[in-house]
Amino acid sequence: MLRIGKMTDYGVVVMTHLARHPDTMQTGAQIAAACGVALPTVSKLLKALTRTGLLQSVRGVAGGYRLARAPAAISVLDVVAALEGPFGLTECSRAATACPQQAGCSLPGHWDLISGAVRSALRGVTLDRMSAPVHRLHWHEPRPSAAAP
């Protein structure tokens, strides 16, 4: 459920890789090799991430890519938002054309709420944490109210 695109997954991998060497400039080929993804694919990602302002690029013969900000200042939310469209779990949360029957539809407000919770979850994990060992991470469970899966 709630799958994110493969590309976005790659994107996080790439960004995490770059977060381990925040100050060294790396070419697309180097990144592709390091992350085990085909060069054209990783190239596409790097372009998108650059256009969104998460990466800095230098063109020309000694060019390459570098993080635009410190790893601690880039969250997974930033990466996901850069590679997938604008946020919104449901269809009608972004469509200009409202649901044919928003009469009984008091849900959008609730979906926004849920979206907000997910947003916060993604924003809470930054690249420096992603590149750190797992056990250093922990998370505040928001509020597990009544439910029994």
Next chain:
Amino acid sequence: MLRIGKMTDYGVVVMTHLARHPDTMQTGAQIAAACGVALPTVSKLLKALTRTGLLQSVRGVAGGYRLARAPAAISVLDVVAALEGPFGLTECSRAATACPQQAGCSLPGHWDLISGAVRSALRGVTLDRMSAPVHRLHWHEPRPSAAAP
């Protein structure tokens, strides 16, 4: 980003509708009409939700559907998990075949963390809240740590 399936969206609508009349049995046709979704589609949903144990069904001429538990005991997570596969944001979090290069891939642990946060977010919203007016809802922001979109 992070879109959930249209079917799942419908599913939440249907379940929310049923949560407003927890004790009355309703036929598929009635539900379809009330929710403004085509009958075959809603039928498919109801079957799936029944198979998962979220709904009780009665067959025969006076049959119909009803919530299997109290609205407060059914969360959005339950509905989403029933209609989409098992949880997992990324590809390899569920695939038996590991990534070709899980060498530098210390990410699964982190993805699990994020998935957990999203899970909690969805589990925190129950059907009785979904059927209530929006302003009655509020949410504990988990921890908006360093990030600046």
Next chain:
DNA sequence: ACAATGGGGACTGCTTTGGTCCCCTATGCG
């Protein structure tokens, strides 16, 4: 100049999804 490197799209094949339909089973009522 030339070689290396990023930039921006266009294009395509595939997988997933949404949605419909058909036939079977169960149950109440005339």
Next chain:
DNA sequence: CGCATAGGGGACCAAAGCAGTCCCCATTGT
């Protein structure tokens, strides 16, 4: 007893989204 109503299960098809590749242009150091 049989017919009408309701759900159960699954096959099936069309459309959309996505992943992935490729091509050509712009930039810059040697």
